[in-house]
Amino acid sequence: MIKITGMVALAIGLLLAPSWQSQETWRDACIQRCVAQPMHGDPEVHRQEIVSLEREAARAIQLNNGTYFQRVYSEDFAGTLSHGQQVNKTQWIDVIQSPAVKYESFNASEVNVRVFQATAVATCLWSSRSIIKGQHVSIQIRAVHVYVDTPRGWHVVSGQTTNLPPDVQQPL
Structure with missing residues (x-):
């Protein structure tokens, strides 16, 4: 009887062995996915950073x-x-550093950020008072920026600005 019980246990063990191996393979793959994916952290912290x-x-x-x-x-x-x-980046910096515009004020308000894992989209309202060619100009612009989280922090990869009425020509 003991021999039969031992044989049955051995047979069941041999039958289940492949399923244990597949579970182990699945578990190892799951661990690798977790290790390979960077920790995205708290979305609220990322939102505040942006x-x-x-x-x-x-x-x-x-x-x-x-x-x-x-x-x-x-x-x-x-x-x-x-x-x-x-x-591109160089052209954008040239626009920013241009002496043709002197900003008296430049503010970002209504900043909204949506974080999607390692990507974020920020929208905001830019309001400025500036002097362009001797003229005082006040404008409002909607800005959209796409950020990507890199090992060196968040980086802007794309952006677009849109003048709000009344549309006044200006460099940004």
Whole structure:
């Protein structure tokens, strides 16, 4: 009887062995997926970080300072200005640093951020008072920026600006 019980247990074990192996394979694959995927962290923390970046960008524009954009905009940045001109990172920084516009104020408000794993979309309202060719100009612009989370932090990969009425020609 003991021999028969032992044989039955051995037979069941041999029959179930392939399923244990498949479970082990499945478990190993699951662990590899978890290890390979970066931790995305708390979306609210990421959202606040991007809100801060949007406000920092507005401050850099007001100061005609391209340093912020060198740091945060990706090398392959592709943007569209409010008048339809497409720009890369270098061209965008040239627009920001242009002495043709002197900003008295430049603010980012109504900043909304949606985070999707390692990507985020930020929209905001830019309001500025500036002097262009000796004329005082006040404008509002809707801006959209697409961010990608990289090992070195969030980087802007794309952006577009749209003038709000009344439409006044200006460099951004």
